[in-house]
Amino acid sequence: MCVLLDVQGLSKRFSGVRAVQDVSFTVPEGAIFAVIGPNGAGKTTLFNMIAGALAPDEGTIRFAGERIDGVTPDEACRRGIGRTFQMVRPFPALTVEENVVVGALLRAADVGKAKIAAAEVIERLDLDAKRHQKASSLTLPDRKRLEVARALATKPKLLLLDETMAGLRPTETDRMVAILRELNRETGLTILLIEHVMRAVMALASRILVLHHGAPIAEGSPNEVVRNPAVLSSYLGAEAL
Amino acid sequence: MIAALLDGVPRRVLALLAVVLALLLAAPFIANDYLLTVLILILYFAYTGQAWNIMFGFAGQLSLGHAIFVGLGGYAAAALYVHFGIAPWVGLAGAIALAAACGALIGFLAFRFGVAGVYFAILTIAFAEFARIGFDHFNWVGGSAGLFLPVANYARNDLWNLRGNPAMFYYVMLALTVAAFLLSHVLLRSRIGYCWLAIREDEQAARALGIDTFRYKMVAVVISAAMTSVAGVFFAFYYNNLFPEQVFHISRSIELILAPIIGGVGTLFGPIIGAFLLTSLAEGLREVMTAFGFDAPGAKQVFYGICLLVVVILVPDGVWPPLARALRLTTRRES
Amino acid sequence: MPAEIYLNIAVSGLLTGLVYGLMALGLSVIFGVVRVVNFAHGEMMTIAMYLAIVLFAAFKLDPLVMMMPIAGVLFVFGYALQAGLINPFINRPEHSQFMLLVALAIIIVNVLLMLFGPDARSVQTAYSFDSFLVGALIVDATKVYAGAAAIVVASALFAFFRFARIGKAIRACADNYTGALVVGLDVKRLYALTFGLGAACVGAAGSMLVLLIDVTPTLGPAYTLLAFVIVITGGLGSMPGALLGGVLIGLTEALAGLFFTPSAKSMFAFAILVLVLLFRPQGILGKKPS
Numbered sequence: 001m002c003v004l005l006d007v008q009g010l011s012k013r014f015s016g017v018r019a020v021q022d023v024s025f026t027v028p029e030g031a032i033f034a035v036i037g038p039n040g041a042g043k044t045t046l047f048n049m050i051a052g053a054l055a056p057d058e059g060t061i062r063f064a065g066e067r068i069d070g071v072t073p074d075e076a077c078r079r080g081i082g083r084t085f086q087m088v089r090p091f092p093a094l095t096v097e098e099n100v101v102v103g104a105l106l107r108a109a110d111v112g113k114a115k116i117a118a119a120e121v122i123e124r125l126d127l128d129a130k131r132h133q134k135a136s137s138l139t140l141p142d143r144k145r146l147e148v149a150r151a152l153a154t155k156p157k158l159l160l161l162d163e164t165m166a167g168l169r170p171t172e173t174d175r176m177v178a179i180l181r182e183l184n185r186e187t188g189l190t191i192l193l194i195e196h197v198m199r200a201v202m203a204l205a206s207r208i209l210v211l212h213h214g215a216p217i218a219e220g221s222p223n224e225v226v227r228n229p230a231v232l233s234s235y236l237g238a239e240a241l
Numbered sequence: 242m243i244a245a246l247l248d249g250v251p252r253r254v255l256a257l258l259a260v261v262l263a264l265l266l267a268a269p270f271i272a273n274d275y276l277l278t279v280l281i282l283i284l285y286f287a288y289t290g291q292a293w294n295i296m297f298g299f300a301g302q303l304s305l306g307h308a309i310f311v312g313l314g315g316y317a318a319a320a321l322y323v324h325f326g327i328a329p330w331v332g333l334a335g336a337i338a339l340a341a342a343c344g345a346l347i348g349f350l351a352f353r354f355g356v357a358g359v360y361f362a363i364l365t366i367a368f369a370e371f372a373r374i375g376f377d378h379f380n381w382v383g384g385s386a387g388l389f390l391p392v393a394n395y396a397r398n399d400l401w402n403l404r405g406n407p408a409m410f411y412y413v414m415l416a417l418t419v420a421a422f423l424l425s426h427v428l429l430r431s432r433i434g435y436c437w438l439a440i441r442e443d444e445q446a447a448r449a450l451g452i453d454t455f456r457y458k459m460v461a462v463v464i465s466a467a468m469t470s471v472a473g474v475f476f477a478f479y480y481n482n483l484f485p486e487q488v489f490h491i492s493r494s495i496e497l498i499l500a501p502i503i504g505g506v507g508t509l510f511g512p513i514i515g516a517f518l519l520t521s522l523a524e525g526l527r528e529v530m531t532a533f534g535f536d537a538p539g540a541k542q543v544f545y546g547i548c549l550l551v552v553v554i555l556v557p558d559g560v561w562p563p564l565a566r567a568l569r570l571t572t573r574r575e576s
Numbered sequence: 577m578p579a580e581i582y583l584n585i586a587v588s589g590l591l592t593g594l595v596y597g598l599m600a601l602g603l604s605v606i607f608g609v610v611r612v613v614n615f616a617h618g619e620m621m622t623i624a625m626y627l628a629i630v631l632f633a634a635f636k637l638d639p640l641v642m643m644m645p646i647a648g649v650l651f652v653f654g655y656a657l658q659a660g661l662i663n664p665f666i667n668r669p670e671h672s673q674f675m676l677l678v679a680l681a682i683i684i685v686n687v688l689l690m691l692f693g694p695d696a697r698s699v700q701t702a703y704s705f706d707s708f709l710v711g712a713l714i715v716d717a718t719k720v721y722a723g724a725a726a727i728v729v730a731s732a733l734f735a736f737f738r739f740a741r742i743g744k745a746i747r748a749c750a751d752n753y754t755g756a757l758v759v760g761l762d763v764k765r766l767y768a769l770t771f772g773l774g775a776a777c778v779g780a781a782g783s784m785l786v787l788l789i790d791v792t793p794t795l796g797p798a799y800t801l802l803a804f805v806i807v808i809t810g811g812l813g814s815m816p817g818a819l820l821g822g823v824l825i826g827l828t829e830a831l832a833g834l835f836f837t838p839s840a841k842s843m844f845a846f847a848i849l850v851l852v853l854l855f856r857p858q859g860i861l862g863k864k865p866s
Contacts, residue, residue, distance in 0.1 A: 051449065077451035085449070091442035093507075102439045105432050106451040114432075154451055303671055354854045358670055359613050363804055364853055367846040370801065374843045491797050495678060502675060539689035539793075546682030553675045554661075557668065 004029040004158055004190050005050070010059035010069075012045055012214075019045040021215040023059070027158070027207075032184055032191045034205035036198075036225075038235050042214035043194045044086055047160050050192070051083040052076035064157065077106065082156030084147040086163050086194075090135035096122065096146055097131040103153030118153055125149040125179060141172045148176075152183070158190045165197040177203045198236070202226075210235065246427065254570050265415055269408040277407045281479070283520045284414040285472060290500035290512030291421040292468035297498075298507030299425075299434065300461035301441030303362045306369030307469055308493035310340040312376065314470025315477035315488060319390055320382050322402075322478075329403045329478050336470045343368075344466030348459045366491060373489035387484040390477065403478035410479050417475065418513070421468060425509055428464075437461055441507070492542075499545055503552045505559025514561045519548060580712040585830045587715055591723035593826020595784045597819035598726040599799065600806035601733065602777030604818040607807065609750040609770045612662055613670070615677035618799030619684040620775055624650050624782030625791045626688060632699045639699055639783040640725055647729075647779040654775025659768040666767075681796060688793035696790035704787070722784035729780045730819055733773070737815070746770050750813070798842070805849040811862025820861060824848075 005027040012020040020042040027033045035043050048054040050061055052073040061069040068076060077083075091099050100118040101111065108114035122128055125145045130138065135146060144164055151159060161180075165173045177200050183189050195201045201208065201222070208225040210218040212235065218228045225231055247255065268280055289311065296302050317339045318332035327335075347368055351361050377385040392404075399405055403413070428434045436457045439447040444454050477483055487493070504515025523541050530540060556563060599621055606614050614620075627646050628639040639646075657680075665673045706717035737743040749756040749766050756763055789795075802825065810821025825845050832841040852859060 053445075053449075073445075073448040074451050074453050077449060083449050085446065089443050089446040091439055091446065093442060094438060098435065098438070102435050102447070102452075103450045105435055111430065111432055111435065114435075150450065297671075303674075350850070350854055354857075356853050356857070359674065360808075360853055360857065362674070363808070364850065366801060367805075367849050367853075371843055371846050371850075374840055377839060378837065491801075495682065537690045538694065539686035542686035543683055543690065546679045546686065549675065549679035549682065553672060553679060557672050 002029045003027070004064060005192065006060075006062035007046075007050070008060050008062075010046065010049060010061065011057050012042075012049060012054065013057060019214050020049070020056075020211075021213070023209075023211070023214075023216055025209050025216070025219060027190060027192055029157075029190055030184070030188045031206050032180070032193070032204045034201045034208045035192070035194050035211060036196070036201060036208060036235065037211035037217075040213075041211040043211055044162060045214075046211070047083065047162055047192075047194060050076075051081055051160055077154055077156070080155075080157035081160065082151035082154050082158070083160040084144075084151050084162055084164060086166075088140075088143045088147045090138070090143055090146050090150075092136035093134065095132050095134055096127055096138070096142075096149075099135055099146055100149050100153045103150040106154045114153075117155075121149045121153045124183070125152070126175070141168050144168065144176070145179075148179075156189070158192060161191060161193040161195075163194050163196060165195060165200045168197075170199070173197060173200055176200070180204060246423070249430075251570065253568075257570065262419070269411055274407055277411055279520060279524050281407065281411050281414050283516045284411075284418045285475070285516075286497070286500045286520060287513040287516035288414065288418045288421050289469055289472045289497050290504070290516055291418070291425055292465050292472065293498055294501045294506065294512050295425060295428070295468070296461050296465035298501060298511070299429065299441065300437040300458055301444075302458060302461060303358070304365045304462075304465070304494075305362045305491070305498070306365030306367070306494050307465075307497050308489050308491070309343065309365075309369040309372045310466045310469035311473040311476060311493065311497070312369075312372060312483075312485070312488040313340045313343055314473025315483050316376065316382050316388065316473075317470070318474040319388050319477040319483055323388065323390060324381075328401050329474055330401065333471065333474055336474050337467045340466040340470030340473070341463045344462045345459065348462035352455050352458050366494070369489055369491065369494055373485050376485035376489060379485075383483070385485060387482050388477075390481040392481050403475075410475075414475060417471060422509070422513070424468075429509065433457065433460065496545075499549060501559075503548060503560060505561035508559065508561050508565075510565070511559050511561045514564070515559065518560060519545065522548070582831075582834070583712065584714055585834050586827060587713060588719055589827040589830025590823055591715070591719040591826070592788060592830070593823035594723040594726040594730075594819070595781055595788065595822070596802060596806060596826050597810075597822020598730055598784070599778055599781035600803045600810070600818040600822050601730055601815060602774040602781065603803040604807045604810075604812070604815055605733075605777065606771055606774035608813040608815075609746055610658065610662075610666075610767045612658075612665075612771075613674055613677065614771075614774070615674060615800060616681040616684060616796075617778060617803045618801070619681045619796035620650060620653070621778045621782040621785070621799055622688060622791070622793060622796045623653070623684065624779040625786045625795070626692060626697075626793075627779075628783050628786045629697050629699060629791060632701075638701055639786050640721055643725060643729075643780050643783040646783050647776040650779030650782075651772040651776040653772075655768045655772035657775075658771035659764070662771070663764050663767060681800065685793050685796050692793060694792060694794070696792050698790045699786050701787065718787040722787055725784050726781070729777065730815075733777065734815060736773075742766070742769065802842075802845065805845045807859075808857075809848055809852045809859055811859030814859065814861040817859055817861035821859070824860075 003026045008024045010020055010023045023046060035046065037043055045054065049056045052071045052075060055070045060067055063079060063081065068079060097118060100122055101114045104114040104117040108117050122131055125148060127142065127145055127149060130142060138146060148164060165176060180191060181204060184191060205222055208222055209216060210225060210231050217230045217234065218225050269277060272280065293304065293307050296304055314336035317336040318329050321327040321332040321335055322329060347365060351364055356364055382388045400409060436452050439452060440454050440457055448454055500515035500519055501512040503519055505511030523544055526544050527541060603614055603617050606612060624646050627649060628642060631637045631642050632639060665676055703717045708715050708717060708720055737747055745761050746766050749761060749763050806821035806825050807818055809824060811817030828844050829841040832844040
């Protein structure tokens with residue numbers, strides 16, 4: 001199995017606060033990898049470094065064999081890393097279709113082809129009925145799906161999902177999990193997700209990394225991690241078992 | 242190609258546009274000279290408003306110093322004409338090149354150094370003021386005393402040298418406005434248009450989708466500057482004189498943005514509707530005032546200010562969007 | 577050129593710069609707290625200047641003596657403006673607020689134009705042509721009084737923000753809007769108060785400036801711009817920065833007027849602005865944005 005993402009010794013501090021401390025892990029192609037941990041554990045900072053929004057202070061990030069630490073966000077996307085934001089950021093005045101077309105334009109030769117590609121993604125994310133609705137008028141679950149659709153339209157090799165399930169009802173969560181599982185199965189898309197909703201994590205992830213105060217405290221299969229005493233005491237609590 | 246242009250535009254809109262265009266084409270035969278000059282003014286503001294709109298309404302970069310591009314364009318073409326006898330249609334190349342270079346400079350400085358929002362607007366003001374004072378001391382083009390174009394008699398229309406009667410200028414301005422309108426339409430539904438709107442809505446999110454926002458913002462500024470400079474050339478040859486104090490003054494820049502803001506920023510028809518509304522109401526006000534024998538310099542500007550105030554408070558998206566919805570003319574693309 | 581001339585010009589520029597600094601202080605306070613880009617700042621000062629002119633013409637009242645009442649009038653104007661017109665705009669997009677104040681500026685300039693006409697007016701007091709001799713220095717009396725008044729008013733403002741309870745409350749709003757709401761501060765009222773204070777500053781500065789320059793209705797925009805240059809150069813959110821920026825710009829203007837033509841002096845202010853925006857956007861004394 002080929003390694004798609006290889007993070008080694010990644011660190012980042014913000015004026016004295018060590019947000020991420022010496023984090024290392026690898027994500028094989030086609031896997032679904034989850035990063036969990038309490039708030040402030042450094043998960044989004046980690047994502048931001050992988051996606052090019054922040055430059056790491058130390059460490060390296062290798063994507064498909066090439067170093068990408070310090071690369072710009074748009075360059076990271078061009079190389080095949082798509083991302084969503086923790087606070088969803090749709091283009092409010094644009095319709096659902098137009099939002100996704102913006103994403104699709106990265107790989108499409110012109111607007112016409114982008115629209116066709118966008119239509120496929122919109123269909124997959126169950127947004128077809130709302131394609132002509134303005135993004136500002138969408139409900140939160142729809143916005144989350146739009147966020148995923150838009151990132152997906154850039155045909156990424158690696159999709160970074162930042163707390164996509166937050167704020168969703170259990171049925172909505174299950175729907176999103178089903179969509180992501182299907183994507184992974186059918187297209188082999190590698191997914192790296194930050195999540196608090198353990199229901200989704202357990203259903204999706206083949207491997208989990210746990211961060212606490214910016215440092216890794218556990219890594220392994222879902223069953224291993226969920227029984228890890230350090231993880232239980234810092235984050236999950238005994239009820240998780 | 243025409244089919245591609247018209248694709249997706251509702252029939253009602255096309256019909257209305259056809260009627261308006263027909264009226265505008267016939268105007269010189271129906272209207273008197275005074276009305277014609279008012280129409281020229283309206284088209285001028287519609288054109289410059291559309292050019293400015295590309296930078297702000299589409300790409301989200303607020304320029305409050307746009308008069309610099311009008312001035313640079315006008316002075317470039319006028320200087321070439323006065324000093325070397327070069328016709329304006331050729332001088333246009335010089336005008337566009339100069340304005341585009343200036344726009345590129347402003348854009349590069351601003352976008353490389355992360356100057357955005359209000360600070361960007363202030364930067365554009367600073368550049369325009371710089372130009373105003375600079376040209377005041379630029380004696381090759383007349384300095385503060387102004388640059389004057391030789392005025393021939395208007396018996397013959399010289400389209401090549403842009404010397405002629407109001408009707409000739411009217412058709413030139415009409416052609417420019419229609420061209421600006423078509424260009425904006427094409428840009429809006431192209432890749433550039435989508436990327437611009439994305440940048441306007443949320444630049445960080447746009448970058449996360451692989452858009453090189455620096456490049457697209459630069460393109461917006463350069464296109465806007467180039468388009469505006471053409472209006473400057475027209476201005477120079479229509480009024481036959483250029484004074485730095487007037488041409489580069491901040492009130493020109495503010496005047497330029499009134500029409501698109503009142504009409505509707507970011508929309509295709511906004512600048513045109515805004516220009517019609519603003520200029521015709523202002524002229525109407527002036528007529529009423531002279532009828533009452535009331536002559537106050539500055540009254541027209543107060544009127545503009547009040548219009549702007551009312552629009553900003555009551556219809557911040559401009560007059561056109563609610564109007565279009567009421568007339569059921571909206572295409573899905575009108576933001 | 578003998579050194580005394582440089583010194584004279586520099587001191588002159590410094591004193592004028594103090595008045596500029598006071599004007600900019602008003603803008604700094606408004607922008608720093610309410611976060612509104614007051615594009616009508618210079619225009620508000622012009623109102624104050626015309627008030628001073630009218631009072632002087634009608635009652636022979638010295639502008640410096642009338643400084644407090646004029647500042648008071650501007651305070652009320654600013655308070656009403658913020659409470660009535662601007663407060664609803666707090667959460668609107670930046671350019672909307674901007675346009676609101678641009679509209680106001682246009683209206684103010686042209687109403688003044690309609691009322692007073694385009695001709696320049698000035699105030700000639702008894703001491704308008706006096707000067708002080710300090711060693712080799714010859715300094716205009718008007719500039720000395722104006723500069724001194726500027727320092728007094730600025731100090732009063734600093735003290736207010738440092739020691740008065742309301743002053744601290746206003747600083748709290750600036751630092752943390754939500755936090756201020758949570759502790760029960762009436763933020764809207766405090767915003768109105770702040771705008772009023774900023775307007776009062778500008779009113780006081782106007783009363784001083786009227787002794788130094790001729791007044792026309794179209795003066796407004798140039799001084800709005802100047803205020804922004806000063807505030808951005810000195811540092812947004814820094815009150816000493818505004819004064820420092822004012823003095824710097826006053827000096828630059830004076831010296832530029834000496835070395836180049838006087839009309840080109842504002843070019844240097846703009847050149848400084850561009851350099852600051854590019855290389856040190858937080859200004860000399862400003863804090864780096866987090």
